[in-house]
Every structure is written in structure tokens, then in C-alpha cells.
Amino acid sequence: MTDPPRQRSNQRQDRHTMANDRPPIVGTVGRNSGQIRPKVCDNTQQSTIQPQVESTTLPNTTVYTDESDAYNRIPDSGCERQTVCYSQSEYAHNDDQDGCCEIHGNTMEGIWVGVCNFVHPLIVSHLLEPN
Template sequence: QQITIQPQVEVTTLPTTTVYTDESDAYNRIPDSGRERQTVCHSMREYARDDDGDGFYEVHCNTMEGIWVGLRNFLRPFRGIHKKYLYLYVAMFEWSYNLRWIDFDFLRRLLFPPSTYFPT
């Protein structure tokens, strides 16, 4: 029996989603649900691919792998977490990960739309 993540992909993504994966067989059925699958073949030492030649590597799975490394490093000091509370720790990590994009200018624009402040 083939192990697949197809049901989870269908529940958590939109039908128009492009899924970026490695060559694992667990992802083979993703296109069956109408979702596009782009792969890199780690066994052939391919880790990123520039499909259109513009110098930007469109196909890779490094971002998600990097997030998982960050989550593991975030959880390490807690030395074991009960699965009942894991979602709370993941939510806390997600909040802190997304917070890195918030700076003073973002907050100023959020709290004081252009019609309410005067440039300095």
C-alpha cells in the first residue's frame, strides 16, 4: 500500500495550489486532485531549478525545510512537549516567525493610514 499525503493536501490547500516537493513517492497523487506539483530531484543532486532562465530559482523546497529547522530549534529548549499542547507551541513559533516582517514603518501605515498622518 502506497503511503500518500493526498487527503491532507486536499483538506489544507486550494485546488489552484502549486505544491513544491522533492521526488518522494508520497507526493505522486497530488496532481490527481488538480493541484500542480513541481519537484526537485535530490537523489540527482538537484536542489533548485530555474525553469525560465531569469536567474531566480522557482522550484525548490528549501523554504519549508528551513521553517521546520527553525521550529525544531524553537522547541528544543522545552525538552519535550505533550502532543495535546503542541499546536500552541507551533502557533507561538508561527507568530514569532511572521513577526520578523513587522517593522516601525509597517506599524505606522497600519495604525495611521495616509489620510491621517503628515509626512515628516
């Protein structure tokens, strides 16, 4: 038996929204605590993301994000924001030059990969089940 070709997810390049069948999931993860707080949202606009960040982070926390404008008001909640710029192929950087690239979004990105790898087989097996 040969494996069928891998099915890719919706590869559209526009923003994730419920309306375009790409439900966005906003997530925060504590690098020290390991606590994960995912939430399915209607869209990825600042007015949707800001309350999630505020409710899942402590004041004076450093929040690591990508360059999206949706995160621009994070400092208004008393948190510091550090960014990487994925659109310029920057995935981590080291501002204090200590040899450790502490500014990155890889913790949350890795969690999303794990979720996708777990959920995708469940969806496929459900679709392949006889009715």
C-alpha cells in the same frame, strides 16, 4: 562552564513513522499567504499525505515537493506539482530560465529548522530538570 556536545536527532535513514520513534510531520506553507499548516501523521505514505495536501491547498495551486512517490497523486486533486530531487543533490532549479530558482522546498525546510531549534532546547531543558 563549557557547553556539552550538541545532541543530534535520530539519524536513521529509514522513513519517519510513529512506530520507529520518528513521528513524521507533513506541512504545507503558502508562499504568498505565509500560512503554515503542519500535521503530525502516522507515516509518510501517499494515503496519509494526499488528504493533507488536498485539505490545505486551493485547486490550481502549484505544489513544490521533493521526489517522494508519496506526492505522485497531487495532480489528481487539480494542483500542479513541481519537484526537486534531493537524492541527486538538487535543492532548487529554474525551469523558465528567468534567473530565479522558484522550484524548491526551502520555505518548508526552513520552517522545520526553526521548529527543531525551538523544540530541542525545550526537550533538553525538560530532561535536565530535577524531578
